[in-house]
Amino acid sequence: MIEIISLEGEEKNIRTLAAPISQDRDIHEDPIILSLAERAKKMPEFSGKKEEEIILYPGNESPFERALLIGMGKADDISCEDLRAFSGKAVRKCVEMGLDHAALAAPSPEKTGPENARLADIDMAAAMAQGAVLGNHIFDRYKEKKEKKPLGSVFLPASPQNAGAMKKAVQRAEIVCKGTLLAREWVSMPSNDKKPAELAKIMARAARGKNIKVTELTGTGLAERGMNALLAVAKGSRSGPRMLVMEYRHEKARRHVALIGKGVTFDSGGVNLKPTGSLEDMKTDMSGAAAAAAAVISLAELDAPVHATAVLPLVENMPSGQATRPGDIVKSFSGKTVEILNTDAEGRLILIDAMSWAEKEYAPDVIIDIATLTGACVVALGEKIAGVFSHDDALADAIVEAGEKNHEPCWRMPLPGFYKDLLKSDLADIQNISSSKWGGAITAALFLNAFVKKARWAHIDIAGPASAKKGHPYCGAGGTGFGVRLLCDVAEGKWE
CATH class of the missing domain: 3.40.220.10 (Leucine Aminopeptidase, subunit E, domain 1)
Structure with missing residues (x-):
């Protein structure tokens, strides 16, 4: 083009x-x-x-x-x-x-x-x-x-002396932005066309022929591996869950980055049903999975010297007679038990199984999860800025700097250890929501962090910028593809 x-x-x-x-x-x-x-x-x-x-x-x-x-x-x-x-x-x-x-x-x-x-x-x-x-x-x-x-x-237009360098920069920009458009298409697609199995096929098809190893786990495979937190979210839907893994590995890679993307293809809230006004845009609750998948596809297209694996838990969160109930307790893949006090805090449940499994299966150097996780983050930062949570200064700085470069703005948020008490359960190892109504973006990040063992970790909450009700000069209304350009830069970056 x-x-x-x-x-x-x-x-x-x-x-x-x-x-x-x-x-x-x-x-x-x-x-x-x-x-x-x-x-x-x-x-x-x-x-x-x-x-x-x-x-x-x-x-x-x-x-x-x-x-x-x-x-x-x-x-x-x-x-x-x-x-x-x-x-x-x-x-x-x-x-x-x-x-x-x-x-x-x-x-x-x-x-x-x-x-x-x-x-x-x-x-x-x-x-x-x-x-x-x-x-x-x-x-x-x-x-x-x-x-x-x-x-x-x-x-x-370019001068002859700069044409070569400009061509290289422009080619990279075009490839990564085409990945962003891929994510936009997936996010804007209505939920009836992207149920978990269908979305897994669509994403796998997009990765075909690009030096990406694709693995898909179905409900049986997830159950055999003990991913009960993920399965708890999927129980209420007739559309079975999937875990899609997309691994790109370059021979000159210096580190392995695992990108864990939240993939709730429609979030009704489950038994804790969302009200009218909060349901209509819930087709976008898989924006994290879209960004992670498109980033890996873009990195493969670039032949980037990186090792990047997208792990994408794909579910539909629906109410039914089979749905998980508030108060249920499940044993996650990590072995920790989780008391589910709110079925609308479902994204963190699928992410913990995906992160724990990815860390055990691949032993990545870095785990970055990206998710439309909390309304609290939108309250804190508005609709155009993502929240970044990490104890790792170098990793957090790399994410913020990549966001600034690409105008995918991120703001680092605190992770105070004393807020962990808000997630204590009397009956299980941890509960999936805070006992306080305040600081929800922070406690959600702390919940995720409890399931990471050795890898360097960061959480990016894109609940605000993942979609837009009104367009701007280079993005129409709908899915924005936020995070693809940022993740590509972080994966390729020379930070240590």
Whole structure:
């Protein structure tokens, strides 16, 4: 989809150019773009401020039929995220106009960003490529009329001396963002089309031919292994549970990272039934599994020198005469008994069996679980920031930094040991909810941590950013694919 070219538009018969324009100084070197910016700023409706857009039809003055100029605000304030948003906005505008391609002009690195921290051209190219791929996504598989068509090509101009490095950065961005789109599709898909067995097949199919070993455990296999916490969640549904394992192993891998993704394909709350208003979006409760699976697929596509295994417990949480009841006690895979006081705190139950089994089966160096786990985390951080919980400073820092780089923002949360008392049960080794109504995101993380033995561990609560009711420049409403880009960076990172 994305191709690196020179800025001579006639070489590719490029008819549409999109360029970011600053309000306070020129940020381009190319005389064609400088001329277009000068012309646009003579018009009263455009000055280069943020959110401003104008389309020019320059005629014989330019090799392009049309130029879409998008205001970026002050040049010193422009960030890679602003350029990512610019690309997404430009691509979406071209899609709305029914166009089939666009060239996206990057600003000069010497003129963009704070004076003491100018943006690197490779970073700008990667961010713009991300915005273009993500913004070109249209989820319309359930629409009778396909009113919009994604762009067939997006061109990023580059100087000959930088073309090689930019091409490598752009190719990586495109692969990882296609993985993000894969996750978006799975999250936005309705639950009737992704029951556990069906979702396992869909994910396994996506991994086919990519040097990924896929293993699937069914209800019988799960029972034989003693995964009773997971099975307790699945008991109320006629749709049997699955555990899907996707292992990618490169010969030059330095460490093994296990990604445990919560995969509740629909969460009714079970016997502790959710009220109207809380049920409608519960098809997204498998966003963690989607992110983990798509990350491993992306890493395999990249031929990244890592060893990454996605362990995906897939269940449907439903009420019925067979469902788990509040007060039931189950023996988890780890051997610890769990008193289930709330069947709507189900994600942590499937995660503990998946984590314990993964640690015993694979002995990974690092375990990262990712889950739409608690509403408490959304209360604390809002709908756009994920919570990160870990006792490991280096691992937590790597996750937060990867989130900052990719604009998948994360905030490290506390894990105070004295809150563990809130999970004490009189009848079992531990209970699945806190005895206090406060600090629910923290106590949920502490519950998970109790089932990790030796591996370095982090928990990412994506309950807020996993889906969006309203779109933004490079993501429409629905599943966001949050976590895929972040997890790929962490898995490949050089942190110790």
